[in-house]
Amino acid sequence: MRDYAGGAAGRGDTIAAIATPPGEGGIGIVRLSGPEAFAIADKVFRGRTRLVLAPTHTVHYGRIVDPRTEEVLDEVLVLVLRAPRTFTREDVVEIQGHGGFFVLRAVLRAVLAAGARLAEPGEFTLRAFLHGRLDLAQAEAVLDLIRARTEYARRFALRQLAGDVSQAVRGLFEEAQALRAQVEFELDFSEHDEGEIDRGEFLQRLEVLRRRVGDLLRGKSVARLVREGPAVVLTGRPNVGKSSLLNALLREERAIVTPIPGTTRDVVAGELELAGFRFRLLDTAGLRTTEDPVESIGVARARKALREADLVLLVVDGSSPLTEEDVEIARYVASLSVPAIVVVNKADLAPRLERQRAAELVPGSPVVSVSAATGEGLGELEERLRLAFVEGEAWEGVLLVNERHLRLAEEAEAALAEAEEAMRRGATLDLVALPLRVAAERLGAILGIDVGEDLVRQIFSRFCVGK
Template structure:
């Protein structure tokens, strides 16, 4: 895989396609330098035959008629010590949408192909510059929505998770050597199995995998965030609570019941954790088709939520309508009762509920910080200790599934030994399955069919 080298040269715009100070067109492949020489001129309009490796050169990009498109800074980076492992060129122009597109079009006219989403990173992986975990980490960095998710992604890019996976693979490869020796020298089978301490090694590898899997629940939350649904009857202050948590006014707040007819979703960070706040339509008997659709969506979102904030207007008390809704939610372990409008005087208190409960004033912002802390405790999250940069963490469902597959194979192997089935051929089958699953995580086994799926989630130009 390290010897892989694409025959064609690719190009794409690597900066956001919008107005800005700078726009970058990136080229990678064997013809990168050749293409640069064709489209680049010095400021005086003369062709430039030599470009110093990794040094910015000032000049202009010209069209097919040698008319100037834009003033640029161009840099040539000779492979294999580049991001993709190939020759790479970057053209830095002014950041207008039209001018950057025109430069890209000019580059494509000289023999480059438009890159597919994530193709630059895919080439970096295929050329052995990074492993598959690190390639995925680049996309995680781009999509990070909080300080914590960024730290985890950077940690993955540095190779913290890869090194953990590789250490387990090394352990199993050593074990495989003992087992293959037993196959090659059958008369020494029992002695080799005992000498190699197969069971102990399997148990040690199993413990390491289980420890990694234990990080997934927290890792998923760091990467994807928490889904918090705000529910309740109309006009109890759900939208006011949403605005208080966002610390800005996004939802319409009026005294008219049923103002929120659709589901409103907003992103916010609580205690460093990314959160998806879902302000739902008030739950009641719908008065028209539009409101019924909104209420149906509310019920769907409540099923998906990690936390449900059931909001009550404490100034009017616990109404019959509140009770009907509460009866459908009270058995949910992640329900938090939020008694709102504390500033107006409360006719109901947290003492009246067995569920976790917080008294607030969304309008005045009172109790919002306490509510944030209660949400963290409800999910058993401690943001201060959730992630340590020295430790690896599983955030990807793909990694989780493959670790579980490897774990199951090792558990089967251990059971075989305990049942007295010590045939090295049988043990080798389970061991190979575990090694293959771990190899898939870092991209060293059976990943050809997955590459297009994984890299299709990247942006073009990365």
């Protein structure tokens, strides 16, 4: 069991909590974990089998009663799970009853009256961590999986929970520890010439390790996209159909559409679930010079949204020739160094804009013809959105997307670069040993190795009670 001096989790008692979300549902679960889980459950369970004698991983039908009055509280199925083949590696009982709030609360009160303690937030997962069932990265993945709001967030969390990240980081940690040990041995026994480090070979190992840590940091470019979703900003001159396009993509009337230029005066947002992402679509005021003070504020906000965008949809009207406004806005978009797609709207009307001319607006950007009115071309536009974010090397292999992990890996990479530079210039080994120790500590902290109680408490306090 990992050393953890503080907190209720270190008591070794039996905890209980409702493990399913509050509200009405077909099934609700009260979970117990600890050395007295079976004995406590027997005090409230009335069935054919005493749970304390039941084999592991078996299901038993019966009723839950108030241990003080014998009042029947619910009709249930009870799962018996014996240590160590459980999530917490302790004896576990799961009482599966009806999912009503008052029913579950009554069952929980009965279990607490029988001797269990109400679990603290995240205490079940904390016990799994303390008993070595999960390392800290895997424990955090449990929370990331629960909070995942997109398919990609779910996939990354599940891979982290399965140990992909831990396995990769552990290999780096062990190599950093090996290099550190080699240097510290040399410092301790420097009077023996035969133990001298081969600086060329050592430097090569340092370089390889730093690059491998850098490979994990490729996830930094996608971490925010996975958590928050890409910000896609629609821009263009007034009345080219930006709001109509937003509504068409969202399949709902989110933005007001009128033939009057300047109708959109603020940023209108909507979310589109596509290809495992939660795209944040932002319809902005048409970019133009205006004397209207309210519209001017909208234009300023539109420019701010464009500067912060992950992708810009430059919308032009395909039923009319390009205007000087179109060209000026395109120049502004091109100056932002933000990926863009030129969207030629109103494809259902007689075309008056050549595709080649549209392609020249933002050189190198794809052009898609659509009709917000009929839906023509929306499939191609959605495919372009997908390709803009889920293709390329940034998504391959094991990636770090957790903010804490990324910060620690960045610090480890910087420390390794410092050690590498010291070794390259022939510095004394104590100037190599210190950054190597920092690198090893940061990599170990990702896994929960030698981390402080405050950090552990902070991480698990973010969990809900019952997990």
